Amino acid sequence: MAYYKKTPLKIYIQDVFRAKQSEHNKYVYEIFGKPFKNVMLHGVITSVSNASTKSSYIQLSDATANIQVYCNSEKNNNKLPPNCIDELEELNVKNYKIGDRRVRTKSFMLKKIKEKEKNKLKFKKGDFISIIGDIFVDNLTEERMIAAYEWYITSIERDLIWMEELIYLYKNCYNKNPNLVF
Structure with missing residues (x-):
């Protein structure tokens, strides 16, 4: 199997949809010439659905896009x-x-x-949240989603810091185009 980044790639939600799926492995994606498997996202919860004691679907939104996220406490890395x-x-x-x-x-x-x-799993609309998970494609809708295996409720302050970190990463690490303006 080809090399890919083992740690999650910190990106905007829009880049989940822009990333190209690997020809060799359907779970590996590539963006900015970097192959990766896991993503790290941050945003605000705009809706919560199918919530139970073990799993929940949330709609996550940042300044660039929205994405559906599946959280399952049975598959969470923080399970005791x-x-x-x-x-x-x-x-x-x-x-x-x-x-x-x-x-x-x-x-x-x-x-x-x-x-x-x-x-x-007590998510509510308006909560800020950081997610680490995998990209997967829903078989029914053919839409990309995230299967989260770690999540943390955060704050508006963390959201601001997150956006500053992403601007730095995109300018200095991901995209080496000097003409790109953020």
Whole structure:
């Protein structure tokens, strides 16, 4: 198999549609002369559909385009191993005596882990989100979509930083055309 970038390529949504599919591997794409498999996108959620406790479809939008993203908590890279929370709770109780100030810190951390696990797929319209995933083509509509395997709810501030980072990457790394104006 031909060489391709192993780390996700940080791009605008429009470039998911502009990338050319490899002739040798239907999961590898190329843009700016760079073959890649995974993408890193950032934008705002414009709609949420088919939401359940295990999966959800979201419409992601940035300044360039919109794309459908499929998020499945069963295939998420951040999935905790079975019984992990139970084991952490047991360790929390077993290793510290009442009154130990470390219990408060550990309890707080455990509470945050539980919240994150419980709210993994609670997307809402207007949330800013960073996505890492693969491009795939929906068999019914023949449209490109993203199968996300990592996602993080972020903020408007992160969105602004993201756009500045992309401008830098496109000018200095992806496109070496000196006449191109962003």
